[in-house]
Amino acid sequence: MAFAAPSLKGRALRLLSQREHSRAELERKLAAHEEEPGTLAQALDELQARGFISEARVVQSVLHQRAARLGSARIRQELQAKGIDAEAVAQAVQSLQGTELERARALWQRRFAEPPTEPRERARQMRFLMTRGFSAEVVARVLREGAQAPDCAD
Structure with missing residues (x-):
């Protein structure tokens, strides 16, 4: 016995039951x-x-889901790819600005914990943070502060 293909609405509801989708994503x-x-x-x-x-x-x-691991630039890119309205994207990115440095610092700490000792390692750590959407200014500050961090907490 052959079953009829699900309706467009049925397919959309199945996708929406898995995670939130924008209208543009569902259309695609x-x-x-x-x-x-x-x-x-x-x-x-x-x-x-x-x-x-x-x-x-x-x-x-x-x-x-993503703010703890990504910077504002990557979040903006993901929201734009989902077809979110430019004003909503701008508001979301603005809401992240206050925590950008702390999120970058926490991500760096989880990944590396040790400040770079040579230029090659510094470049690697910078690339890691920058590919996750953190600005060059924030990345430089995280690495500078990491290099000045004491070896043990008192």
Whole structure:
């Protein structure tokens, strides 16, 4: 006995049950399953009207899951890739600015704990933090403070 393929709304709900998705992400993922033009937009409109699709929840989810390990630049990039509104992205990034240095310091401490002793190691540690979206200014400050940290806490 053959089963009918799930509807666009069913597919969208299955994706949303796994994690928060922006409308743009759902459009990208479900476009191949749209048989009649306009049915995908209609299904997503209905889900959005019922509160199943929420840009604010997507932003909060990304911040909750990724902010401890990523800098503002990477968070901005991920939110933009999800199709989040530019104003919501700017607000989310702004909310992270106050903790940028502490988050970079904590990540560096977990990964390295030892200040670099040679230029090659310093470059490696800088690359590690910068590829995670921390600014050069924050990275330089973390490494400078790490190099000045005492060997033991009193």
